[in-house]
Amino acid sequence: MDNDDRPIGIVLSRRDALVALGAVSGAALLAGCAPGQTPQAASVSPAPTQGQSAGGAASATEATTGSSTTLPTCVVRPAMTEGPYFVDEKLNRTDVRSDPSDGTVKDGLPLRLVFHVSRIDAAACVALAGATVDIWHCDAAGVYSDAQDPSFNTKGKKFLRGYQVTDASGAAAFTTIYPGWYQGRAVHIHFKIRTDPNSAQGYDFTSQLFFEDALNQKVYTQPPYAAKGQPTMTNKDDGIFQAGGDQMILQPTAEGDGYTAVFDIGLQIA
Numbered sequence: 001m002d003n004d005d006r007p008i009g010i011v012l013s014r015r016d017a018l019v020a021l022g023a024v025s026g027a028a029l030l031a032g033c034a035p036g037q038t039p040q041a042a043s044v045s046p047a048p049t050q051g052q053s054a055g056g057a058a059s060a061t062e063a064t065t066g067s068s069t070t071l072p073t074c075v076v077r078p079a080m081t082e083g084p085y086f087v088d089e090k091l092n093r094t095d096v097r098s099d100p101s102d103g104t105v106k107d108g109l110p111l112r113l114v115f116h117v118s119r120i121d122a123a124a125c126v127a128l129a130g131a132t133v134d135i136w137h138c139d140a141a142g143v144y145s146d147a148q149d150p151s152f153n154t155k156g157k158k159f160l161r162g163y164q165v166t167d168a169s170g171a172a173a174f175t176t177i178y179p180g181w182y183q184g185r186a187v188h189i190h191f192k193i194r195t196d197p198n199s200a201q202g203y204d205f206t207s208q209l210f211f212e213d214a215l216n217q218k219v220y221t222q223p224p225y226a227a228k229g230q231p232t233m234t235n236k237d238d239g240i241f242q243a244g245g246d247q248m249i250l251q252p253t254a255e256g257d258g259y260t261a262v263f264d265i266g267l268q269i270a
Contacts, residue, residue: 077265078244080207083190085147086136088197089161095175096135096162099145106159107224108140108177110258113209113250117170117193118266125266127170132197134163135174137189140224142182163197178211178219178259181231186238186245187216193267203269210235210249 091100098105115133118125137160138144145157160179164172181187189209196202213234220230235241235249252259 077247078207079205080240080243080245080248082192082206083208083240084149085144086134086190086192086206087146087161088134089146089158091158091162092164093162094164094173096160097175097177099157099159101156101158104159106139106177108180109219109222109225110256111176111178111252112173112255112258112260113176113189114171114173114260114262115166115191115193116262116264117166117172118264120266120268127166127168128195128267128269129166129168129170130195131166131170131172132163132194133166133172134161134192134194135176135189136161136191137176137179138182140177140180141228142180178225180225180228181216181220181233183232186213186233186235186241187211187231188240189250193265195269203267205267208240208245208248209263210241210245211252212249215252 097108113135117128117131117133119128120126136144139160143152143154145154145159145161147154160176162174164174166172176189179187179189187210190206191209192204192206194202194204216231219225220228235245238245241248250261250263252261
């Protein structure tokens with residue numbers, strides 16, 4: 001796993017973003033747009049409102065305080081490579097920490113991850129219900145499930161994988177652990193959003209979520225992460241992150257013995 005696939009998505013230019021959003025003001029888009037780039041497989045996200053983070057005990061629906069209908073603007077999010085190792089396990093579950101084959105639970109700091117999924121409708125972001133959201137990532141030791149690699153073989157295992165279907169407010173929530181790291185990549189979580197996972201005609205958006213380097217360093221001083229040590233690659237040195245990863249950074253808040261993170265994303269669905 002020394003090398004992930006190269007990025008497949010880039011950030012919309014300011015001009016293209018304004019065209020896509022029609023009447024939406026460009027002021028909120030400036031931070032998320034790279035001048036001079038051509039649009040490819042991009043999405044937008046509602047701009048955050050004050051106090052929007054959800055608590056760890058909230059349900060997916062409760063976590064949507066400040067819904068898309070109250071948000072005045074959207075900012076661009078880029079698609080990124082699928083990378084290793086997407087497997088369509090069809091595991092509909094909120095808590096992805098366990099392995100269905102033997103019931104074992106992956107050790108690590110609890111992370112509650114809530115997606116708010118919207119679609120661009122004219123000049124607004126409207127909640128997207130019924131979308132399938134998959135997540136997958138490595139464990140504290142940097143190992144993926146149901147994959148074969150020179151350093152491991154976990155075929156048949158399904159830990160840290162699963163999907164949820166967005167509710168009427170566009171929310172999908174997961175309980176997982178803070179991910180580990182492996183050589184050649186910054187710390188990340190893979191996710192995929194599909195409007196019809198059983199049809200090739202459905203919309204498919206894939207990207208990755210990142211964490212601030214300072215938070216990674218703090219987490220990896222604790223067990224079980226400390227056994228592997230600090231990551232060898234920071235965000236700025238990661239080629240995938242360089243293709244717009246600054247827009248994909250989670251901002252977790254401390255919750256109990258772990259963290260809660262909320263990620264708002266809108267999709268430009270034709």
